[in-house]
Amino acid sequence: MHTRDLFSLEGKIALVTGGAGLYGKPICRALAEAGAMVVIASRDLVACRRLAEEFQEDKYHAMAVRLDLGDEDSIRTCVEEIMRNYGRIDILVNNAVTRQGMGDLDTVTKAGWEEALRINSTGMMLVTQAVVPHMLAAGKGNIINIGSIQGTTGPRFPVYEGTEMSSPLNYTCDKWAMVGFTRWIANKYGTRGIRCNCISPGGYGPGVEDRIGENAFTENYRKLTPLGRFAQDDDIKGPVVFLASEASAYVTGHNLLVDGGWTSW
Numbered sequence: 561m562h563t564r565d566l567f568s569l570e571g572k573i574a575l576v577t578g579g580a581g582l583y584g585k586p587i588c589r590a591l592a593e594a595g596a597m598v599v600i601a602s603r604d605l606v607a608c609r610r611l612a613e614e615f616q617e618d619k620y621h622a623m624a625v626r627l628d629l630g631d632e633d634s635i636r637t638c639v640e641e642i643m644r645n646y647g648r649i650d651i652l653v654n655n656a657v658t659r660q661g662m663g664d665l666d667t668v669t670k671a672g673w674e675e676a677l678r679i680n681s682t683g684m685m686l687v688t689q690a691v692v693p694h695m696l697a698a699g700k701g702n703i704i705n706i707g708s709i710q711g712t713t714g715p716r717f718p719v720y721e722g723t724e725m726s727s728p729l730n731y732t733c734d735k736w737a738m739v740g741f742t743r744w745i746a747n748k749y750g751t752r753g754i755r756c757n758c759i760s761p762g763g764y765g766p767g768v769e770d771r772i773g774e775n776a777f778t779e780n781y782r783k784l785t786p787l788g789r790f791a792q793d794d795d796i797k798g799p800v801v802f803l804a805s806e807a808s809a810y811v812t813g814h815n816l817l818v819d820g821g822w823t824s825w
């Protein structure tokens with residue numbers, strides 16, 4: 561196959577959970593620009609529709625569907641709507657995250673812990689459970705889980721010194737679980753045409769720097785990142801298209817670090 565065709569997603573149907581969020585937007589745009597029909601899904605249907613319209617104005621294919629990962633009916637309805645419209649789901653990107661209920665060991669509550677798990681782990685499992693039978697029926701499918709550097713190493717707490725910031729215990733645990741989930745799905749369904757990989761990105765610049773401005777954390781973070789900067793939109797686009805396309809046909813169960821070298825020390 562020509563290299564250009566290896567990276568093409570022409571005609572593919574892609575569901576992205578949390579698609580209108582910070583990392584969700586460049587992920588959805590990357591898939592759309594590579595030719596996929598992108599279904600942008602989360603609780604805020606207005607935000608998802610706004611993004612879908614933005615893509616449509618640029619002549620890409622996109623639609624918005626409401627999805628609440630904490631509600632099994634909503635997950636089923638979302639998947640049914642896509643199947644009704646397009647008859648298949650080729651790519652699932654588990655990107656949504658809740659940070660509700662998160663805290664350090666001394667502040668997190670049982671209810672908070674369970675709430676984060678309910679969306680980040682159980683919700684991810686349920687939407688994957690709803691999509692995989694359709695992929696199995698088609699004999700092919702591609703799942704990408706968006707993890708984090710915090711699910712690949714432990715948090716480096718000195719980076720937060722001089723600020724009120726921390727890295728919650730739940731986040732590290734939920735993100736590590738994602739890597740195990742990735743490997744399980746990859747190992748179980750590989751011979752039936754389904755690949756499953758994880759992308760573990762580092763801090764997203766437009767989110768972090770625009771939200772908190774300059775402080776000791778942003779300065780420390782850049783110093784501890786071999787490439788000396790936070791991630792930008794284009795940094796996630798290539799890895800997503802690579803893993804979603806035939807360009808990575810022999811790659812499964814992998815955790816691709818897109819972190820400017822944060823974990824290479």
Ligand SMILES: NC(=O)c1ccc[n+]([C@@H]2O[C@H](COP(=O)([O-])OP(=O)(O)OC[C@H]3O[C@@H](n4cnc5c(N)ncnc54)[C@H](OP(=O)(O)O)[C@@H]3O)[C@@H](O)[C@H]2O)c1
Nearest residue numbers: 578581582583602603604628629656657708761762763764
């Ligand atoms: N930002 C970073 O620096 C960073 C770094 C490393 C990894 N990541 C990872 O990148 C992914 C995206 O993070 P982000 O920073 O882009 O987060 P974000 O901007 O907070 O977006 C999270 C998305 O998840 C959706 N969501 C939350 N609860 C949901 C639910 N119950 N059902 C369905 N959707 C739900 C939200 O939409 P609604 O509110 O409309 O539901 C939103 O679109 C996450 O997996 C995160 O761990 C982020």
